[in-house]
Amino acid sequence: MNQAVAPSLLSSAVESLGSADFRRRYGLRLAYMAGAMANGIAGEALVEALARAGCLASFGAAGLAPERVAAAIVRLRAALPGRPLCFNLIHTPDEPALERALAEQYLAAGIEVVEASAFMALTPALVLWRARGAGFDLAGRAVARQRLIAKVSRREVAEPFLRPPPEALLAALVAEGALTAGEAAAARQLPMADDITVEADSGGHTDRQSLVCALPALLLLRARVARDFAPAAAVGLGAGGGIGTPAAIRAAFAMGADYVVTGSINQACVESGTSPAVRRLLAGAGLADVTMAPAADMFELGVQVQVLKRGTLFAGRAAALWALYRAWPSLAGLPADERARLERDVFRLPLAEVQAQTEAFWLARNPELAGRAQRDPKLMMGLVFRWYLGQSSRWAIEGRPERALDYQIWCGPAMGAFNAWAAGTRFAEPEARRAAEVAEALMAAAAVPAEATTAVAAPATGVAAAGAAVADAMAATRVAAADAAPTGSSAAPAPASLAAASAGQGAGALDAESIRDWLMAQVAAQLEVEADDIDPRRTFESYALDSARALLVLTRLEARLGLRLSPTLIWNYPTIEALAGRLAQLAAAASVPAAATAVATA
Numbered sequence: 001m002n003q004a005v006a007p008s009l010l011s012s013a014v015e016s017l018g019s020a021d022f023r024r025r026y027g028l029r030l031a032y033m034a035g036a037m038a039n040g041i042a043g044e045a046l047v048e049a050l051a052r053a054g055c056l057a058s059f060g061a062a063g064l065a066p067e068r069v070a071a072a073i074v075r076l077r078a079a080l081p082g083r084p085l086c087f088n089l090i091h092t093p094d095e096p097a098l099e100r101a102l103a104e105q106y107l108a109a110g111i112e113v114v115e116a117s118a119f120m121a122l123t124p125a126l127v128l129w130r131a132r133g134a135g136f137d138l139a140g141r142a143v144a145r146q147r148l149i150a151k152v153s154r155r156e157v158a159e160p161f162l163r164p165p166p167e168a169l170l171a172a173l174v175a176e177g178a179l180t181a182g183e184a185a186a187a188r189q190l191p192m193a194d195d196i197t198v199e200a201d202s203g204g205h206t207d208r209q210s211l212v213c214a215l216p217a218l219l220l221l222r223a224r225v226a227r228d229f230a231p232a233a234a235v236g237l238g239a240g241g242g243i244g245t246p247a248a249i250r251a252a253f254a255m256g257a258d259y260v261v262t263g264s265i266n267q268a269c270v271e272s273g274t275s276p277a278v279r280r281l282l283a284g285a286g287l288a289d290v291t292m293a294p295a296a297d298m299f300e301l302g303v304q305v306q307v308l309k310r311g312t313l314f315a316g317r318a319a320a321l322w323a324l325y326r327a328w329p330s331l332a333g334l335p336a337d338e339r340a341r342l343e344r345d346v347f348r349l350p351l352a353e354v355q356a357q358t359e360a361f362w363l364a365r366n367p368e369l370a371g372r373a374q375r376d377p378k379l380m381m382g383l384v385f386r387w388y389l390g391q392s393s394r395w396a397i398e399g400r401p402e403r404a405l406d407y408q409i410w411c412g413p414a415m416g417a418f419n420a421w422a423a424g425t426r427f428a429e430p431e432a433r434r435a436a437e438v439a440e441a442l443m444a445a446a447a448v449p450a451e452a453t454t455a456v457a458a459p460a461t462g463v464a465a466a467g468a469a470v471a472d473a474m475a476a477t478r479v480a481a482a483d484a485a486p487t488g489s490s491a492a493p494a495p496a497s498l499a500a501a502s503a504g505q506g507a508g509a510l511d512a513e514s515i516r517d518w519l520m521a522q523v524a525a526q527l528e529v530e531a532d533d534i535d536p537r538r539t540f541e542s543y544a545l546d547s548a549r550a551l552l553v554l555t556r557l558e559a560r561l562g563l564r565l566s567p568t569l570i571w572n573y574p575t576i577e578a579l580a581g582r583l584a585q586l587a588a589a590a591s592v593p594a595a596a597t598a599v600a601t602a
Contacts, residue, residue, distance in 0.1 A: 013447040019258030022236045026084055029054025031259040032439050034266045035240055036088030036115055038062035039397055043273035044072055046266060046435055048079050053436035058115040062090040066105060073109045084112035091119040095366055100125040107132055117151040118205045127165040131179050131187035142189035150193040153207040155221050161193040162225040162232040191231050200241030203264040204305045204410035211242055215255050244414030245421045246445035264415040269435040275399025278409055279430040281311045287416035293318040296389035300382045308411040314392050317346050321385040330377030331384060346388055358384050516580035522553045536576035561587060
């Protein structure tokens, strides 16, 4: 086999995952999207990194002031010229004017794509976004100027996005002058959404649906709607919630998803807009370390969000606030011992002061709601309790150490699944998690079992094929090639000579014998045998290591040597003895400034 072809074949396999129409629609290389995380957690740095890698990322505008959103638009336009921008529009049922104002802001700024989330029904703001600028091409076909990606979890919520905007909403917008008759006429022939993300068990707002049930149900719904409204057939369906491993990505595409959407795992990346303290907590999360808690934006309705429970008391304290809200008519009616507990443990302020801050906030943001709260003690109690829910997410984003136990961290079980997959690799440490590199690695590994181990690696098998293919995708992509070598690893301790070199005592200690012994110990550990049972003259593939274990060995080797290694090394030097000899040469050359460049082409 021509070994030089393998990386390009793997790249082709990765870039063919999902729907070509989805990639074409948004000018993407990968059918991979990062969903919005509110309060700018999915911020400019995250959007920029993923856009440059050929992925789509939605800016998390929910909870931000219009001025902050405007600044993000300016920065992203300058950083990503010519690329379509995607911004989040979240449903705000008690503040429809705010929702409408944000849609108008996006229209005025020429934003190309909106990701609509938490909508339970279509609203004037959504219809305005979809219909403004709609018209007919020279062939008489209706075309939209803006694109809309709806995030849903239920069939009854999804169906309106597959159909044209409701006539009543179109007529009302025409009557007020927000739409022209021509725009409304074109909108009547368009589905509300270009794409619908089927949201399963995600962080934040979620119904905790099962993706293996929800996605097939939406595929059937799309086919049914298309029988009487043909344009619905062109609406893409994506899979979100629980997407944190290559296996989950493979399963989503196997079920018919046009694209995948990640969320929780992006919050744990260095480009996210949250604090290093939060990223460390996320990196330690397991599958069971999440729970449901009351949502700040829809507290009075009993809506919940999924959050991290490990390392924080937020979920329990928020649930206690909801129980008090249901049980008592007002703040004044709370028992004295409950008031004292809230002031001491939750608010850490007198309730009167929290109420004063709450009133001032809503008077500035929504005077009508503030006025109603002053007349309705129950509503005032709800808004005061919202103070804690809102502040808890801000404390987490800012990394306030004195409020660490109150951090509200939106998180789904995908975080724990990713951590299990990343254990022992370069992604084990939070500081090494870069969003674009994570996306590349997940998509590359997702492509391997389906295509790379046959089309890319055949006729070779084992570590020399699948391991090299996965490692190539992880270490030799455009993004990874520009990064510095790994600086941390959770691998087992190295032999003394390797440890000394990694501590800065010089590359001269990295002789072939020491490297050979280390490789033998690593392979033995993966096979659960003694190092003496490993023959350094046997080929790697003869040991029948799977690709994940092979990748683990190579990743640890990179960390120990402090060098970026080409995955083709393991092809060209197929035994432990041969590879150790070549690595000793590279380590010796590492004292030369150009050595790192030489390694990449070895």
